[in-house]
Amino acid sequence: MALWRRLRALPTWILPVALGAVLLMLPVLGLDFSASRQIQLACILALLVSGLNLSLGYAGELALGQAAMYAAGAYTAGMLSAAGHTDIAVQLAASGLVVLAVGLLTGVAGLRLGSWSLAMTSFFLVLLVPDVLAVFAGRTGGRNGLSGILGPTLFGRPLDPTGFYLVIGVVLVAWFAVMRNIVVSRHGVALRVLKQSPVLASSMGISAFRMKLLAYALGAIPAGLAGALFANLDLYVSPEAFGFTLATTVLAASILGGTTSVYGALAGAAVMQFGPSQSSRFQEFALVFTGVFLIVGGVLVRGGLADLARKAVTRLDRAAGLTPQPASGTEGTADIPPIKGATLAVEDVSKAFGGNRALDGVNFRAAPGRVTALIGPNGSGKTTLLNMVCGFYRTDSGRILLDGERLEGATPHRVARAGVARTFQTPSIPDGVTVLEAVAAGRYSTDRASVLSAVLRLPGFRRVRRADREEAERMLALVGMGHLRGERASALPLGMRRLLEVARSLIAAPGVLLLDEAASGLDEDEVDRLAELIRRIRAAGGTVVLVEHNFRLVLDLADDIVVLAHGQVIAQGPPAEIETNPRVLGEYLGAAQEVA
Template identity: 75%
Template sequence: MVLWRTVRAVPGWILALALGLVLLVLPWAGLDFSASRQIQLTLILALVVSGLNLSLGYAGELALGQAAMYASGAYIAGLLSKAGHTDILVQLLVAGLGALAVGVVTGIPGLRLGSWSLAMTSFFLVLLVPDVLAIFPRATGGRNGLSGIQSPTLFGTLLDGTGFYLVISVVAILWFAVLRNIVTSRHGIALRVLKQSPVLAASTGISVFRMKLLAYALGAIPAGLAGALFANLDLYVSPEAFSFTFATTVLSASILGGSASVYGALVGAAVMQFGPNQSSGFQQYALVFTGVFLVVGGVLLTGGLARVCRVLVTRLDRMAQPEVNTVATGTGPAPNIPPYKGATLRIRDVSKAFGGNQALKDVSLEALPGTVTALIGPNGSGKTTLLNMVCGFYRTDSGEITLDGAPLHGLTSDGVARAGVARTFQTPNIPAGVTVLEAVASGRYTGHRTSVLAAVLRTPRFRRVRHEDLREAERMLALVGLDHLRDTEAVSLPLGMRRLLEVARALIDAPGVLLLDEAASGLDEHEVERLASLIRQIRDAGGTVVLVEHNFRLVLALADDIAVLAHGQLITTGPPEAIERDPRVLSEYLGVDPAPTAAHTSTDRMTGAATSGENT
């Protein structure tokens, strides 16, 4: 285990760099032509697969368009070569930009339509590639293919077999370095948040459409580069090379290697290239082979070979450090929240119907800075529906919602979040594959921007923002008592801790209004005390808190004002001491007989009637 701890202490990029160096020196280690060609084809396929991984594995959007982008890069490079522009760097640049343009143009309509539209759009795009090429037979060679491509050059020097092998290897190494920098940055965490839930992404201010288009368009670039390299490998391009069979091969390699893995693309491509492609009958039964690999990777190896490796590494880590307790309770003093400006949330005569069901009718509510406004009511009364309308997930049928006088009811959900409204959910929504620290830091993504290019180049601004992200995330974790779990995978936490993590994520960017939807549900006594203390700090710091909660004792202890919903209508509002004695509240919410003696029933007895579960 000492040896294992030593290996784990080595940064991952060092191991990847060592593999890259081995790849570069293989031609001088007696590599024969056949093996060299297979490695080059593997690297080209891995480039295409990595583009799909960015879209599918990280953004959660299935698309097969990489085959069409691969074709565009190959034909762009081939046509440039025939026109006398044989420099491989020029071809790579133009092919990458051309594929990027194809990705943007084809991605916009597919993503605008939503749901499975991008998958279907890209599917038909692949099927149309041979027909599109046949329309311009003089330029593309039509269905006969593009021939007459000249041998590539680099700075005016003709590249031989070894030289071109090095070009392919260097391009692959550089791209995977770029990909790693993207997915390990705040942009990569944002993509994982989007994959987990578009609703969660929008609630943190991430534009779902733009982020999915970014992933899809960026994934087009390595496909274009791969196409240019492929065209110069055989100096001939045929439409059959970009068929639906190739698209399914790319998908199989992605799923088998692990779509949510930087180097899973390389592993999956190697399996597909050195496996079925070695069979003489592969071309005849290609769809059968790729179908089998899809089943193996998607069903028997959920998460691909990359997940198998991660599970093995996790087990070895536990064996090497058996004394680590990942669910211990933090005991350090919680830091204070610095003063910040809350916002005034006003809801005026809001109504919402779903078909014939009137979920809300003429509901009005006001939440002021420096106060806790509680929203209570029986199951199905419309509490969560009202929060969803505030957040922009539902449109109002009538009425208005404003934040410091600015209308919210016309904004998109991500626009509402950027305006200063943050929330938690009834069911904690935590992205997989990120640590507790990263999950909390994701709440700062839209409030403190850095470009993807800055993430790739690791510019000083990117490093500064990243440092601030982690510092603020550590402070928020200390507030909720989870700072000792900063490096734990977030989804592995118990329910109560995941709720506290959500509160920390919602609070990290000092929102004008904080909406807490049953944040105390599932918390133990210690965690409820921590949450109550945190809510008081937010209020005292000047924040605006709207609390939806079934723990009536907690509501009475925290709220400055309480609004009660029943059957989609507001039945009463007032301070806690008035609400706990209101006959309508006793009847509708607590289920207590509103007889004269009921007004003197103890709070402890009344809280027993308030149970969890908001279904609307």
């Protein structure tokens, strides 16, 4: 246990770096040809798997066309080499760029499709590889394969097998460093937000489509690199190498290693390479293994080997007494800094679904420093109105203004960037991130740092990261959850998750905060805490819109109440007026007349 404690004291990147070093040292220690070849093939497979992890595991896109990207990379490098451009660095760069272009192109078309359609379409793409190659048979060699690839060179000098081995090793290490840097950065968290729910992503100002495309196109790059390396390994490429079998092997390795992990790709690729492929003389056994892995992986091992490893680490940590004890959490009195609230104006908004008028000429106004409550019976149009403000539905007529800027017609992520933050009836929290990260994710669109700066850890990225952390700490202190910063956000109890959503919304310094049924399912203490928090937000100058069933809470908190029924505003005013309004009592509370 003492040894474990000492090990855990080391930075987490030590282990991968050490592994990388060992990988690069292997040829020096003496490695026979077949072992060396197996390792190189495993590295190439690991690159493919890692790319798939980025799009499937982190962005949640069932895009299974890695084999086609691989082929594109291999043929790019192969044709360059055949034409005399044998420098491996040039080929890697060219292959990477070509597949990035292919990724962007197919992504723009394919990512609009739903899950099955995308999966089948991308598989179809794989099936087309031999046909496309046959169409360009003059340059690709068609079904006979591309021969005439020359031995690789680096900076003008020919590469011997050991040299080439080192190139593969370096590419692998470099890509995993890139992958790791993306995943642990705010972009990695944003991807998990997207996977949790595209609705959540766009409500946080993240364009779901651009994020998907980013993950998909970036995931293509390692496939392209792998292709270039593969072409130079055998100096021959043929369509058979990029078929259905490869596509399913990559998927199986990804699931086996854990789709939502960085280094799981290595483990999955190693197992698939050294397991089934040992019997590569019996191709059919490989298929049986792949099939079994896919079924067992899909049914049982949810997080793959990576998840098992994580659990083991947690258990060892606990045994070694490394788990931090939650500090007593009596904070929560931190002052809210002044908030610059905006005025939300809904003017004459109407919306019909089919022949059904969901909203009919709705007018209301929510002002800074005030809590405006929206109440009404089921089906009165509250949710429709909320979705309309957030940009999920288009208005049929009327205007929605935020400090005079028109919001109607804008996409949800633009509305969010304009300063509309919201919480959800059922809290929507991404899986696999800490409380602190979940809150910091609320800043994704307010303070920008490019993926490239995250990969290279540029000063700009470091500054944004520091600001993310500081702000998130402050918000957590505000809602009294500072002691939970390191916990898994999605595992918190409901009340805590609601407060976390409020913190995540507040961190973007929104002009308007929309709280959708924030009190439902909370016990009385939690309701009181929430009410207190809302009062403080109001005192700091925020604009709060409360959609709520809990009539008492509304009477208690709201400055203005808007009552909806049958898609129309039937009453509007301060609580004292609303609770005695006969129409409200009739429509909303259903107790207008005496039974007598």
